[in-house]
Amino acid sequence: MDRLILYIGNKNYSSWSFRPWMALTGCGIDFEERLIPFDFEAGNPRIREISPTGRVPVLYHGDICVWESLAIIEYAAEIFPDAGIWPKARRDRAVARSVSMEMLSGFRALRNACPMNIRRKQARLEVSDDVCTDVERIETIWRELRAASGGPFLFGAFSAADAMFAPVVNRFDIYDLVHSEDALAYMAAVKSHPAWTKWQSAAVAEPWVVAEDEV
Missing domain, CATH: 1.20.1050.10 (Glutathione S-transferase Yfyf (Class Pi); Chain A, domain 2)
Incomplete structure (x- = not known):
């Protein structure tokens, strides 16, 4: 299986990056983290190279691209059904x-x-x-x-x-x-x-x- 790659922004500020990162990490899912800092006044242009919305977070899994925090979490829950991402009941x-x-x-x-x-x-x-x-x-x-x-x-x-x-x-x-x-x-x-x-x-x-x- 291809490894998950999660693109995130600054950990100090990026609340939307924090959410899927916390879900995946907290549930023991292995992934590669790639941080693109917001170190330009209008944002980092590198983000547009990997994100269809020009925002992070973005998840890549082989040739599959998933953006938006909750969509990333749902995708991870789909491919790791036993990780406990969502409650059992x-x-x-x-x-x-x-x-x-x-x-x-x-x-x-x-x-x-x-x-x-x-x-x-x-x-x-x-x-x-x-x-x-x-x-x-x-x-x-x-x-x-x-x-x-x-x-x-x-x-x-x-x-x-x-x-x-x-x-x-x-x-x-x-x-x-x-x-x-x-x-x-x-x-x-x-x-x-x-x-x-x-x-x-x-x-x-x-x-x-x-x-x-x-x-």
């Missing part, structure tokens, strides 16, 4: 895909106001009512799913749903947006996962600094 898989899609398409206020930045020191950020609404909805998702599964992750064991929310864990942490015991416990579980700590270590060591826009 059909009902749980349905819910996991639903909340992952909600994360993909929603929470625009939070993403715009609070970019992912692994290196940022924790400091309280005053946010709009729209951001607060996003935060409350995410906290509800986390609380209800962990209550049903028993934790420590959303569906008990780590899954793609946790990977989809991983950048939000960073946002909630560095901007000091949540204080509930349930949310903080979930965040602690995600931040202690070996895949998270590996990404974090690499992000902190990166030399690049770019504007804090969503990437």
Whole structure:
């Protein structure tokens, strides 16, 4: 089988790269990582050489190209059905895909106001009512799913749903947006996962600094 090649952007900033990287790494799937840094003011032109959208992440598997975070995760789940990317139970898989899609398409206020930045020191950020609404909805998702599964992750064991929310864990942490015991416990579980700590270590060591826009 051809090896998976995952193209990503800066680990400090690229939330969409983080999601499939975390899913694949957290589920023990072997892949080659190729990082194309956002080290140009208008982005790195090398990305357009490998991405049909001019954005990362992009996955190559032989002559197959898959773009967009959730599509990459679904493709990996298809070719590695026993890796545990999605929960085992059909009902749980349905819910996991639903909340992952909600994360993909929603929470625009939070993403715009609070970019992912692994290196940022924790400091309280005053946010709009729209951001607060996003935060409350995410906290509800986390609380209800962990209550049903028993934790420590959303569906008990780590899954793609946790990977989809991983950048939000960073946002909630560095901007000091949540204080509930349930949310903080979930965040602690995600931040202690070996895949998270590996990404974090690499992000902190990166030399690049770019504007804090969503990437």
